[in-house]
Amino acid sequence: MAENTTEVLVGGVVLAAAIGFxxxxAQVAGLGNAGAxxxxxxxxxxxxxxVTVGTDVRLAGVKVxxxxxxxxxxxxxxxxxxxxLRATTQIPDDSAIVISSEGLLGGNFVEIVPGGSPFYYEAGDEITDTQGAVSLISLLLKFVSGGDSE
Structure with missing residues (x-):
């Protein structure tokens, strides 16, 4: 009887851990916001x-x-x-959108740099002020080689 109780307790702990994971x-993947x-x-x-499909878009470090x-x-x-973007997040229509890096070993994310316009982007609009990804390898090669000294 003691063995059955131990097995049931261990099974319950394993099941609780699996549900927790x-x-x-689901939270990390954003599945909880599917209806937002x-x-x-x-x-x-x-x-x-x-940057690929599913990459975070952030404003002031907050995922939007x-x-x-x-x-x-x-x-x-x-x-x-x-x-x-979340419908509750309004972006001024003079904002920029930039590919940023989380650090040397981190991945890239899309960052919105807000402007000061009193008007906001509407659904389907295009952000024209963009800045692409900067290659870390290219920067390191320029640094090592001394860059252009013209």
């Missing part, structure tokens, strides 16, 4: 290195949306990107 994974109201904005980047679509424009050879 599942809930945590959002609106799309588009932007075109020269380089989208390190995600990248929902990435496609190569065959005419301009730029990365056309669609981001989906």
């Amino acid at each position: 599942a809930v945590y994974g 109201a959002t609106y799309p904005l588009s932007a075109s980047f020269r380089s989208l290195e390190g 949306g995600t990248v929902t679509d990435v496609d190569l424009n065959p005419e301009t050879y730029r990365a056309d990107t669609t981001v989906s």
Whole structure:
């Protein structure tokens, strides 16, 4: 009888841990916000290195949306990107959108740098002030080689 009780307790602990991991994974993946109201904005980047569908969109370090679509424009050879932002987050229409890095070993994310306009982007608008990803390898090579000293 003592063995059955121990097995049931261990099984319960394992089941509780599995449920905890599942809930945590759903929160990290953003599945808990699946029903939240959002609106799309588009932007075109020269380089989208390190950014894929599902990458965070942040404003002042706070996640306000995600990248929902990435496609190569065959005419301009730029990365056309669609981001989906929370409906409660209004972005001034003179804001910039930038690819930022979390650090040397961290990944990239999309950052919105707000402007000061009293007018806001509407659903489907395009953010024209963009700054693509800066290649860390290129920067390191310039530093090591001494850069251009013209």
